[in-house]
Amino acid sequence: xxxxxxxxxxxxxxxxxxxxxxxxxxxxxxxxxxxxxxxxxxxxxxxxxxxxxxxxxxxxxxxxxxxxxxxxxxxxxxxxxxxxxxxxxxxxxxxxxxxxxxxxxxxxxxxxxxxxxxxxxxxxxxxxxxxxxxxxxxxxxxxxxxxxxxxxxxxxxxxxxxxxxxxxxxxxxxxxxxxxxxxxxxxxxxxxxxxxxxxxxxxxxxxxxxxxxxxxxxxxxxxxxxxxxxxxxxxxxxxxxxxxxxxxxxxxxxxxxxxxxxxxxxxxxxxxxxxxxxxxxxxxxxxxxxxxxxxxxxxxxxxxxxxxxxxxxxxxxxxxxxxxxxxxxxxxxxxxxxxxxxxxxxxxxxxxxxxxxxxxxxxxxxxxxxxxxxxxxxxxxxx
Amino acid sequence: xxxxxxxxxxxxxxxxxxxxxxxxxxxxxxxxxxxxxxxxxxxxxxxxxxxxxxxxxxxxxxxxxxxxxxxxxxxxxxxxxxxxxxxxxxxxxxxxxxxxxxxxxxxxxxxxxxxxxxxxxxxxxxxxxxxxxxxxxxxxxxxxxxxxxxxxxxxxxxxxxxxxxxxxxxxxxxxxxxxxxxxxxxxxxxxxxxxxxxxxxxxxxxxxxxxxxxxxxxxxxxxxxxxxxxxxxxxxxxxx
Numbered sequence: 001x002x003x004x005x006x007x008x009x010x011x012x013x014x015x016x017x018x019x020x021x022x023x024x025x026x027x028x029x030x031x032x033x034x035x036x037x038x039x040x041x042x043x044x045x046x047x048x049x050x051x052x053x054x055x056x057x058x059x060x061x062x063x064x065x066x067x068x069x070x071x072x073x074x075x076x077x078x079x080x081x082x083x084x085x086x087x088x089x090x091x092x093x094x095x096x097x098x099x100x101x102x103x104x105x106x107x108x109x110x111x112x113x114x115x116x117x118x119x120x121x122x123x124x125x126x127x128x129x130x131x132x133x134x135x136x137x138x139x140x141x142x143x144x145x146x147x148x149x150x151x152x153x154x155x156x157x158x159x160x161x162x163x164x165x166x167x168x169x170x171x172x173x174x175x176x177x178x179x180x181x182x183x184x185x186x187x188x189x190x191x192x193x194x195x196x197x198x199x200x201x202x203x204x205x206x207x208x209x210x211x212x213x214x215x216x217x218x219x220x221x222x223x224x225x226x227x228x229x230x231x232x233x234x235x236x237x238x239x240x241x242x243x244x245x246x247x248x249x250x251x252x253x254x255x256x257x258x259x260x261x262x263x264x265x266x267x268x269x270x271x272x273x274x275x276x277x278x279x280x281x282x283x284x285x286x287x288x289x290x291x292x293x294x295x296x297x298x299x300x301x302x303x304x305x306x307x308x309x310x311x312x313x314x315x316x317x318x319x320x321x322x323x324x325x326x327x328x329x330x331x332x333x334x335x336x337x338x339x340x341x342x343x344x345x346x347x348x349x350x351x352x353x354x355x356x357x358x359x360x361x362x363x364x365x366x367x368x369x370x371x372x373x374x375x376x377x378x379x380x381x382x383x
Numbered sequence: 384x385x386x387x388x389x390x391x392x393x394x395x396x397x398x399x400x401x402x403x404x405x406x407x408x409x410x411x412x413x414x415x416x417x418x419x420x421x422x423x424x425x426x427x428x429x430x431x432x433x434x435x436x437x438x439x440x441x442x443x444x445x446x447x448x449x450x451x452x453x454x455x456x457x458x459x460x461x462x463x464x465x466x467x468x469x470x471x472x473x474x475x476x477x478x479x480x481x482x483x484x485x486x487x488x489x490x491x492x493x494x495x496x497x498x499x500x501x502x503x504x505x506x507x508x509x510x511x512x513x514x515x516x517x518x519x520x521x522x523x524x525x526x527x528x529x530x531x532x533x534x535x536x537x538x539x540x541x542x543x544x545x546x547x548x549x550x551x552x553x554x555x556x557x558x559x560x561x562x563x564x565x566x567x568x569x570x571x572x573x574x575x576x577x578x579x580x581x582x583x584x585x586x587x588x589x590x591x592x593x594x595x596x597x598x599x600x601x602x603x604x605x606x607x608x609x610x611x612x613x614x615x616x617x618x619x620x621x622x623x
Contacts, residue, residue, distance in 0.1 A: 001505065004504060010492065012492070289488060292482070292484060293505070295482055296476065296482060296505060297474060297475075297502070297505050298473070299473040377449070378449045379444040382440045382561045
C-alpha cells in the first residue's frame with residue numbers, strides 16, 4: 001500500500017508541489033538564517049582561531065569575550081611565567097586603532113601585536129599570501145589581511161612596502177598580506193610586533209591585552225589553567241573554552257540570537273502553515289478514497305502509515321531542496337560579496353536542527369489530516 | 384442454521400435477525416432500521432429496493448460490517464458480525480466482501496488495472512502479479528484496451544466496470560453494490576447490471592445490489608422491498 005500512497009500523493013501535482021514548496025521554503029529559510037547566524041557567531045571568535053601556537057589564553061578575570069579587553073600589566077606576564085606547568089608565556093596586544101589613509105580618510109583597524117622575540121600567534125605559512133612573517137621585524141612593518149587590502153585598495157595588486165598608513169602619528173608600512181578568518185566588525189586586521197602595536201595606540205598605563213601560554217608536557221591544559229587561576233587570580237582558558245565563552249557572551253548578552261531566532265521561527269511557522277494546510281486539503285479531497293480503502297479492508301494503522309509515508313516523503317524532498325538552496329545561497333554569497341568577509345557557516349548541527357524542524361512540520365501536518373481519516377466512518381462511501 | 388463458506392446455492396450467506404439501527408439521541412433520534420429479519424442466499428443476485436430514506440443503504444452498511452447495528456444479530460458468511468470487533472472485522476471485509484460504490488471511488492492517480500488491483504494489494508500481493516490478475520478481470524469485463532487508462536479518461540460506465548473488476552478481483556464471497564447504475568444512463572446501467580449478473584453471480588457467492596432504478600429489476604433473482612426501515616416484501620423470481 002506504500003506504492004498506492006505515493007501514487008496518491010504524486011497524482012495531484014498541484015497539491016504535491018504545494019506541499020513540497022512549503023517544506024522547501026521552511027527548510028531553506030531556517031537553514032539559511034541559521035547559517036548566517038552561525039557565521040556571525042563564528043566571526044566573533046575569528047581572532048581566537050587566528051592566533052596560533054599557544055595552548056592557553058590568560059586574561060583579566062572579568063573578561064567576557066575576545067573584544068572585551070581589560071589590560072594587564074607587564075608584571076602580570078612574569079606572574080604567569082612563574083606558575084608551575086607553564087612552559088612559556090608571551091605578550092599579545094589586541095585592540096582597535098584609527099588609521100589615517102593616504103587619501104586623508106580614517107579607518108578603524110584591528111591591531112594584533114605579537115611577541116617581538118617569538119612572534120607567537122602569527123599566521124601559519126599556509127595563510128601568508130605575500131611576504132614572510134619575519135618581515136614583521138622590519139621597522140614600521142605590518143601585515144594586512146586579504147579582505148582589509150581589498151577593502152582599502154580594491155583590486156590593486158599587492159606590492160610590499162608601497163602602501164603606508166598612519167596610526168597614532170606613527171607610520172606603518174604594509175610589508176605582507178595574510179588570510180584571516182572573517183571578523184565580526186569587518187575591520188581590516190593588522191599584524192605587527194608588540195612593541196610596534198603599543199606605538200600605534202594612544203599612550204595607556206597598561207597595554208598587555210592577553211598572555212598567551214603553553215603548558216608543559218605531561219601537564220594537562222585544564223590543570224595549568226587551574227594553577228594559573230589559583231596562583232594569579234587571572235582567568236585562563238584554552239582556545240576551545242575561550243571560543244565558547246565568547247559565543248556564550250554574544251548568545252546571552254546581545255539581541256542577535258533573538259532576531260535570528262524570530263526569523264527561524266517564522267520559517268517554521270510559514271512552513272507549517274503552507275505544508276499543513278495543503279496537506280490537509282489534499283487529505284480532505286481524498287477523504288472518499290480513504291473511506292473506500294477503509295471499507296475495502298485497510299485498517300487505521302495502515303492508513304496512518306500511508307499518510308505518514310506521504311508526509312515524510314514530501315519532508316525528505318523539501319528538506320533536500322531547502323538545504324540545497326541554502327548551500328547554493330552560501331556558495332553564491334561567498335563569490336559575489338568579495339569585499340567583505342562572509343558571515344555564512346553551514347555547520348553540521350544545522351542539518352540536524354533543520355531536519356528536526358522539517359520532521360515536526362510534516363508530522364504536525366500529517367497529524368492534523370490523520371485525525372479526519374482515523375475518525376472517518378467507512379460507511380461514508382455509501383452516502 | 385448459519386450458512387458456511389462453502390454453502391451451496393440457495394442457502395443463506397447473510398442472515399439478519401431482529402436487526403435495528405438508530406442514529407442520534409433524544410429529539411434527533413432516527414430509527415433507520417427496525418426489526419429486520421432477512422436471509423440472503425448464496426448464488427443469487429438480490430435487489431434491495433425502496434424509496435429514498437427507507438434504510439437500504441443503512442442495511443447494506445450493516446451487512447458489510449461498515450456500521451454496527453443497534454440491536455439484533457447478523458451472520459455473514461458463517462460468522463457473527465455482531466460479535467466481531469476492530470481489526471478482525473476490517474480483515475473480514477478485506478478478504479470476504481467486495482464493494483461497488485455509486486460514485487465508483489476509483490483512485491484518480493492509478494490506472495484502471497492498478498485500481499482493480501487494489502484489494503489484492505491490500506491483501507499483500509506483489510504489485511506486478513496483482514496488476515496482471517486485475518488486467519485479466521478487466522479483459523473479462525470488456526476493458527482490455529483501457530488497462531492503462533486513468534479514471535479521468537474513462538466514461539462513467541467504464542469506470543463502473545473497473546469498480547466491478549476491483550470488487551471481484553479477490554474473489555469475495557459477498558458482493559455489495561450500492562446504486563451501481565445511479566450515475567449512469569439507461570443503456571450503461573443495463574450493461575453494468577448485465578455484467579454484474581454475468582461475472583459476479585456464482586454458486587458460492589451472494590450478491591446484494593441496492594437500487595431504486597426499476598429498469599434493472601429484471602436482473603434480480605430476489606427483490607427485497609423496504610419501507611420506513613422495515614422489510615416489506617420479498618419477491619423470489621421463479622427459477623429458469
